[in-house]
Amino acid sequence: DERLWAEGLKLLRTLADAGHEAYMVGGSVRDRLIGRPLHDIDIATSALPEAVQALFPRTLPTGLQHGTVTVIVDGDPFEVTTYRTESGYSDSRRPDEVAFVTDVREDLSRRDFTFNAMAVGLDGALLDPFGGREDLSAGIVRTVGRAADRFGEDALRMLRAIRFGAEFGFELASDTWEGIATHKQRLSHVAMERVGAEWDKMIAGQGPDQACAWLQHSGLLVHLKERLPSLTAARIDGWGLANARAIRLAAIDGIDVRWAAYWIGVGASEADALSACKTLRMSGKRSARIAAAVGFERRLADGRTGGPALLEGCDQRNWIEAVLDYGVPAAEDWLAIEVSVRGFEGLAERDWLAAMPITRVGQLAVRGDELSKLLGRSPGPWVARLLRALLSEVAHGKLPNEKADLTLAARNWITRMLPPE
Ligand code: ATP
Ligand code: MG
Numbered sequence: 001d002e003r004l005w006a007e008g009l010k011l012l013r014t015l016a017d018a019g020h021e022a023y024m025v026g027g028s029v030r031d032r033l034i035g036r037p038l039h040d041i042d043i044a045t046s047a048l049p050e051a052v053q054a055l056f057p058r059t060l061p062t063g064l065q066h067g068t069v070t071v072i073v074d075g076d077p078f079e080v081t082t083y084r085t086e087s088g089y090s091d092s093r094r095p096d097e098v099a100f101v102t103d104v105r106e107d108l109s110r111r112d113f114t115f116n117a118m119a120v121g122l123d124g125a126l127l128d129p130f131g132g133r134e135d136l137s138a139g140i141v142r143t144v145g146r147a148a149d150r151f152g153e154d155a156l157r158m159l160r161a162i163r164f165g166a167e168f169g170f171e172l173a174s175d176t177w178e179g180i181a182t183h184k185q186r187l188s189h190v191a192m193e194r195v196g197a198e199w200d201k202m203i204a205g206q207g208p209d210q211a212c213a214w215l216q217h218s219g220l221l222v223h224l225k226e227r228l229p230s231l232t233a234a235r236i237d238g239w240g241l242a243n244a245r246a247i248r249l250a251a252i253d254g255i256d257v258r259w260a261a262y263w264i265g266v267g268a269s270e271a272d273a274l275s276a277c278k279t280l281r282m283s284g285k286r287s288a289r290i291a292a293a294v295g296f297e298r299r300l301a302d303g304r305t306g307g308p309a310l311l312e313g314c315d316q317r318n319w320i321e322a323v324l325d326y327g328v329p330a331a332e333d334w335l336a337i338e339v340s341v342r343g344f345e346g347l348a349e350r351d352w353l354a355a356m357p358i359t360r361v362g363q364l365a366v367r368g369d370e371l372s373k374l375l376g377r378s379p380g381p382w383v384a385r386l387l388r389a390l391l392s393e394v395a396h397g398k399l400p401n402e403k404a405d406l407t408l409a410a411r412n413w414i415t416r417m418l419p420p421e
Contacts (some may be wrong), residue, residue, distance in 0.1 A: 001038050007073045008041040011056075011080070012122045020047035022080075023104055023119035023127065030115045034136055034168070042184045043071075043080045044107050044119065044299075046181040048100065052080050066098050083107040086153075088308045091191075105129055112150065113164060136258075139170040147179025155186035159198040163364055164212045165208030180218050186225040195224065196280035203258050212262065228279055254288055254333075261337045270295035283322035285317030293315035293328035293337070296322050300334075316352050320395055324388070328359050356395050361387045364394065366406045374407055375414060375421055382414075389413055 008024050015022035022045040028038050045052065049069050053059045058072040067082035085106055086095035088206075104119055104127065111117040114132035126133065130144050141161050143150045151158050158188035165172050170178075181371060187195070207342035215221045219286045221236045247265040263273035274295040277287035299322040323331045329346045331353060335346045358364065361384075368383040390406055390413075399409055 002075060004038055004041060005032070006061075007076060008043065008078060008243075009122065011043060011071060011073060012080055014055055015045050015047055015052075015080075016122055018047070018051070019052065020045050022047070022120075023121045023182050025108070026116050027121045029120050029126070030132070030136065032116075033115075033133065034118075040076075040079055043078055043082055044104060045080055046083055046102055047080075048082055053404075054080075059377045067095075067100060068393065073192050081102065085110050085184075107146060112146055112154075112160055115145055115164075117144050118305070122152075138242070139168070140173050141165045141168075141170050141176055142173040143176055143179065147173070148182045151179045151183040151186070155168050155183055155190050156194050156198065157181065158187060158218075158220060159190075159195065159202075159215075162211055162220075163198055163205070166202060166211035166214065167205045169207060180220065184220050185223050186220060187220050188226060192279055193229060193281040196282065198282060200255065200282070201263065203249065204255040205377060206250070208258055212249065227381045228269050230276045231266070235266040235268060246341055247337075248340060252336060253404065255337050256289050257293065257333045259290045260297075260333055261340075263290065263294045265335065270293065270298055286379070289329065289333070292326045292420045293333035296326040296330040296334045297337075299325055316348075317396070319349060319352055320356060323356065323359055323394055324391055325352065355397070357397065357401055358391070358394055361400070364390055364406060365401045366403050366410075371410050375410060377414065377418075382418055386410055386413055389417075 005028075008028070013021045013184075015167060022043055023045045024041055026042045028041040028380050031038055040202075049061075049064050049067055052069045052071065053061070056071045060070040060072070060077075061348070061355070062068045062070040062079065062383070067084050069080050070080045071080050083101045083104055083106065085101055087097050107388055108119060108129055110126070114130040114135045116131045117128075117130050119127040120125065131142075135142050141164050143161070145159070147366075148357070156304075158206060161176050161180070164170065172378070182279060199215075202208060202215075203391075205211070223230060224400040225231050225236075225311070231336075235322050247261055249261055250259055252258045263276065268276065270291050275289055276293035282290070300318055322334075338344065338349075339346050353359075368387055369370055369379065371386065372379045373381055392398070393409060394401045399405055
């Protein structure tokens with residue numbers, strides 16, 4: 001942290017020596033004041049992007065049209081942005097127009113919240129025109145200027161207000177809540193990748209349960225319904241129910257496991273969770289992992305007799321079948337959720353898992369093409385069904401994982417399940 005900050009100061013020095021103003025701004029100034037670890041440092045400067053590029057040996061043209069150049073110092077990236085104002089977010093993605101300005105205060109005034117609109121220069125003095133420091137110590141999220149105006153410019157800021165509030169354990173200023181009440185329906189126009197990025201940070205952060213509760217109570221979530229059909233009204237309200245069932249995202253390690261717990265909590269199906277994750281622009285890999293843990297739980301819930309999800313013990317046979325359908329990683333994620341919800345150790349399930357001779361078709365001692373040759377049947381969709389059936393037998397400890405035993409069992413299965421060829 002100190003090293004990063006010192007590197008930032010060096011960068012300010014280089015800019016100052018060339019006759020430019022420069023300040024550390026935004027999240028790093030805020031995080032340093034409240035003693036949170038820094039992850040990156042943003043710098044605002046009077047220098048134009050070309051001047052910044054000319055001053056440093058290693059730069060990337062990150063967003064030249066918005067005035068941003070990434071400067072690499074000792075492998076660490078610094079975003080250096082020319083003082084600017086913005087006007088209009090008609091597409092709710094990026095400002096229509098960016099104008100470079102000469103006064104750092106003007107740059108600070110375009111920023112969203114008072115505690116994000118502070119700057120520190122080379123002399124170490126804090127520039128805090130909107131009372132960010134006071135709001136930090138009082139624990140208040142407050143917009144720079146009237147919330148209704150600022151949310152009207154960029155509706156994403158409503159999510160950011162909730163994110164910062166939940167993250168820091170702050171309250172939202174009443175004007176900020178009123179701004180959300182006025183503009184919440186505008187969330188339906190904000191680009192899904194921006195929504196996804198903010199929501200992801202909420203789930204990953206320090207206050208995921210508060211964030212989800214606020215998203216629901218504020219009425220914001222309702223305005224994602226059109227683009228996230230899996231978030232039915234019942235499910236949005238279902239989050240309260242999930243909380244009542246003691247799902248606490250904060251007690252779960254890992255962002256994807258938390259997401260799975262969220263979808264389980266609101267009662268989404270595996271397919272709905274998958275499509276919601278994709279709509280929120282998560283990678284295919286993340287979406288699949290999250291959906292698999294949801295699927296695992298749904299698979300168990302189907303096998304239970306009417307018991308509420310996540311509160312009932314499960315039977316061994318069902319549980320092992322779920323492992324075979326969804327894989328060991330999904331089982332591990334499910335266990336992590338269960339442990340956090342029920343406070344149990346999952347000892348029985350861990351024993352069952354450890355006792356499974358194999359967990360995947362690929363571990364069978366015979367391959368599908370071998371079987372179809374040995375049994376003299378032309379390959380087809382039946383092969384996958386057969387292998388899955390053999391997997392079950394072996395995984396439940398009813399059949400040794402030996403080629404001869406598997407071939408014999410396969411022959412029986414074919415006689416029972418398939419018409420003669
Ligand atoms: P984090 O620690 O989550 O990165 P951050 O404050 O650095 O927090 P960023 O999204 O990285 O947040 O944005 C950097 C800075 O840019 C903010 O501190 C804020 O000053 C400004 N900013 C970002 N997004 C907006 C926005 N939508 N409207 C106004 N200002 C914004
Ligand atoms: Mg940041």
